[in-house]
Amino acid sequence: xxxxxxxxxxxxxxxxxxxxxxxxxxxxxxxxxxxxxxxxxxxxxxxxxxxxxxxxxxxxxxxxxxxxxxxxxxxxxxxxxxxxxxxxxxxxxxxxxxxxxxxxxxxxxxxxxxxxx
Ligand code: DGP
Numbered sequence: 549x550x551x552x553x554x555x556x557x558x559x560x561x562x563x564x565x566x567x568x569x570x571x572x573x574x575x576x577x578x579x580x581x582x583x584x585x586x587x588x589x590x591x592x593x594x595x596x597x598x599x600x601x602x603x604x605x606x607x608x609x610x611x612x613x614x615x616x617x618x619x620x621x622x623x624x625x626x627x628x629x630x631x632x633x634x635x636x637x638x639x640x641x642x643x644x645x646x647x648x649x650x651x652x653x654x655x656x657x658x659x660x661x662x663x664x665x
Pocket of ligand 1: 565
């Protein structure tokens with residue numbers, strides 16, 4: 549497992565790695581995905597290090613709620629809240645998770661196929 553010290557998204561929260569930040573609250577950060585898969589593709593993270601959605605849920609201190617609220621705020625800011633957007637948490641390598649700092653992908657601005665690939 550990647551330690552906090554080596555975590556890419558922890559380094560984005562500290563500014564050690566730059567990113568285009570679109571929304572920030574006390575405990576969350578949202579920034580554009582470096583490899584966008586839709587006209588809007590923003591990653592929403594807790595600033596604290598939790599490796600997965602399950603770990604975030606287990607934190608049980610309202611932080612998961614804040615991440616969901618931040619994701620919707622991003623969708624509103626990006627103008628996709630009404631047309632619809634997809635909020636995806638790839639969880640585990642088999643589901644395509646490559647960065648082990650929990651992040652929700654906010655995707656929108658185009659039609660979304662279902663089921664996803
Ligand atoms: P996932 O595969 O669900 O773990 O998503 C990881 C996402 O992180 C992927 O869509 C690409 C994005 N990403 C990886 N490295 C960087 C980076 O350095 N900056 C930004 N903004 N996004 C990154």
